[in-house]
Amino acid sequence: MAVKGNAPKSLPAGQPAGAQDDSITSLFSSWFKPTLPGLSAETLQALPGPALLQAAYAYGVDAWQRGVLYTDVMRQRGNQYLVHMAKREPNVLAMESEVLLDGREFERPVNYMLLRIVPPADTPADPEKRPFLVVDPRAGHGPGIGGFKPESEIGVAVRAGHPCYFASFLPQPTPTQTVEDVMRAEARFLETIIDRHPDAEGKPVVVGNCQAGWQIMMTAAMRPELFGPIIVAGAPLSYWAGWRNKNPMRYSGGLLGGSWLTEMTSDMGNGKFDGAWLVQNFENLNPANTLWSKQYNLYSKVDTEAPRYLEFEKWWGGHVFLNAPEIQYIVDNLFIGNRLATAGLVTSDGIRIDLRNIRSPIIVFCSKGDNITPPPQALGWITDLYQDDKEVIAHGQTIVYAVHESVGHLGIFVSGSVARKEHLEFTSNIDMIDVLPPGIYQTEIADKTPETANADLAQGNYVLSFARRNLDDVRQIVQRLEEDDRRFAAVARISDINLGMYRSFLRPWVQAVVTPQTAEWAQRLHPLRLPYELISDRNPSIAPIAQVAEQVREHREPVAADNPFLVAQQMVSQAIVAGLEIFTELRDAAVERTFMNVFGSLPAQNLAGLGARPGAPRKHPGVSPEHLDFMRRRQDELRARISQGGAREAAIRMVLAVSGAGGGLDERSYAMIRRLRADSETSISLQDFKDAVRDQALLMLMDGPAAVRAIPKLLENVSADGIRLTLATMRHIVEATQPLTPRAQEALQEMERLFETAERRARRREGGQPQDLSQLPLIDAFSATDVGREALQVAGLDLPATRSASRLADKPAAKPGRKTAARPASKRAAKTPAKPAAAKKATPKKVAPAAAKTAAKPARKSADVIPLTPPRARKRG
Secondary structure, three states, X not given: OOOOOOOOOOXXXXXXXXXXXXXXXXXXXXXXXXXXXXXXXXXXXXXXXXXXXXXXXXXXHHHHHHHHHHHHHHHXXXXXXXXXXXOOOOOOOOXXXXXXXXXXXXXXXXXXXXXXXXXXXXXXXXXXXXXXXXXXXXXXXXXOHHHOOOOOHHHHHHHOOOOEEEEEEOOOOOOOOOXXXXXXXXXXXXXXXXXXXXXXXXXXXXXXXXXXXXXXXXXXXXXXXXXXXXXXXXXXXXXXXXXXXXXXXXXXXXXXXXXXXXXXXXXXXXXXXXXXXXXXXXXXXXXXHXXXXXXXXXXXXHHHHHHXXXXXXXXXXXXXXXXXXXXXXXXXXXXXXXXXXXXXXXXXXXXEEOHHHOOOOEEEEEEOOOOOOOHHHHHHHXXXXXXXXXXXXXXXXXXXXXXXXXXXXXXXXXXXXXXXXXXXXXXXXXXXXXXXXXEEEEEEEEEOOOOOOOHHHOXXXXXXXXXXXXXXXXXXXXXXXXXXXXXXXXXXXXXXXXXXXXXXXXXXXXXXXXXXXXXXXXXXXXXXXXXXXXXXXXXXXXXXXXXXXXXXXXXXXXXXXXXXXXXXXXXXXXXXXHHHHHHHHHHHHHHHHHHHHHHOOHHHHHHOOOOOOOOOOOOOOOOOHHHHHHHXXXXXXXXXXXXXXXXXXXXXXXXXXXXXXXXXXXXXXXXXXXXXXXXXXXXXXXXXXXXXHHHHHHHHHHHHHHHHHOHHHHXXXXXXXXXXXXXXXXXXXHHHHOOOXXXXXHHHHHHHHHHHHHHXXXXXXXXXOOEOHHHOOOHHHHHHOHHHHHHHHHOOOOOOOOOOOEOHHHOOOOOOOOOHHHOOHHXXXXXXXXXXXXXXXXXXXXXXXXXXXXXXXXXXXXXXXXXXXXXXXXXXX
């Protein structure tokens, strides 16, 4: 058996003989090189025993070298940790930044700072684009993970030309800061950002990762006027939720007896809670990765893996601290009490934190592969707050959620592939998300293919669409069980009891023996922090490894991939991982079974006082009488306006009707609207457009049939050519998402009938008098953009260069069903040549397959109407 591998390297010519003693490779050669006198190399290779011995030698050299290089990487990790933590403001941002606001100087000081990301010279920020604020989690690690590489949340926004800001924090909290103080600081950051960008179209987009997600949601509920769209990635908002047999972390609070242990840990830290304990909880979730896979992956790929490992460890090992009141508030009110999702929190100045107060779109990004914040915890707040879809709409909330199939917790806001796909799509279409009508949507991201219609209208390599969902869809994900809620409610009651007992009997003794010095030593000796300091150049027994590692790199002899001992090593590693995973599954099953049995028992329920209270342990927060009165007045106001408006309102109703029948919205349609708005000098602001869309959406939801029937009434004061142009444009927009579903096709045909009726009436009013094309709505936008010119061409309306008055009724109308949006404008123009004015009869044209059936019906005759579409049979009555 021939064993592949590199033979030991000989010393270069001229090197002193004594140097061989310093060569690790030569040392191994002298000890382990197999030699059998009298046998040739070929004979030696043919013998099984010596060949195996040679394979063992090659593997031994490689394993020893890997061990040296692995230890050196650990030494570099320790040195990196010491340098990083010695900085005044440590973070892992990969981009240049400058401090704008220092929270330590606020009236109520906090350890947060507002940083401005300095954009690259070749990608300047656009002052008219809405700014982004990224807030990183303060959950044991330091700041910067949201922007520690180019393909990140911040990197995507910077490349898109958005002004970017970052909310950073220091390792040590200020002595008196609270969760409420941090919320007020975040509100001040947003006020500053808004003041710095008066020309931006829209309020800032705020991105909150993990812990920062629930914190900015609380701030938005308190100050909703400051926020644009909110993106929460991997953020827990409903803490009792979870799937059976999958999410054991939620049981920890109950099995540890509640939050008394949190307070005791803070007391032992002399009033500070060491974030390393939070990181320890994360690592305990996956012993296979913590105890073996993470380090073995570095050892087995030590020649290439070191840079990536060190980059991540710089953030993972940068542990930070929280004040005792901060962590106690979080554990009591969120992790154990679960009061955020049911509007049970009230600030010190009497403001109720109700997530229904948020008026900006909320984008929830979660993953089935996340064992820290599973989808039920990210989405459960929706079912906790709302009883039906009407309540969601009544509160004017737009909720968009995306559920990834596999990425882990950190991958949601760290993974480069996620940044290139999900975060890029969210950033590129943030204005579209901002104008979505109230309701619940799920994002669907499809790959672009050669068959994708109008692929040029979608940015990047994907097409983003928003499918309409309802509360039942969310309930299927959350899978809330009332009996589990009773168990967690019992934990919350027992936690309060145990915390009171600790404060009364044990806390005075703990505080009496703890000093600043003992707290500091306890922090330095933490099992997660200690290895960083021990394996560094501060340790005299570790420092010499750098020289040894350099020699190993000079004489590196990696073993062949098919070496039997290397294969055996990989098999052993897989067996260790499998064993640890089996242990984890058995442990998690035992934890869940214990929790269910203990806190589901009658004694525990009665001890918590739940036996005397029948019904659900958590009541729906309800709706205030003031809000109900507001909604009644709002509905009356909207109903009074059902027949008020013009071409813009009619066009919005048409788009809503067709997209609603089709089941969702697509970024390609909005891209066409965006182009019209961008090139029109008379276009309304994004906020006004958003308000108009929301008003019309509410009308359609309250009384859709009446709103649709009122479309001809809205068009009474619009010219016939203006009606035709509006319909052609809206049809152009909704057909951008081809192919349309059958229901969407039916809705589009109904809209065409209504617009055709309105145009016929307008023709009779005008009495055949020529109209001034320059007076048509949005004519500036239509004449200045490709989208507008295509709509003019499809409608059979040409704009003369002099923009003089023109009789447009002589132009033939475009046939329905034509998939004009799928072809370039130049090709479309070639297929729709202008007819001579004398040609009163329209020449039959080909129609798309979708409209072939309706096009075959006999045409109606009308002397004063140019049909927008081939007539079709219509139901009467």
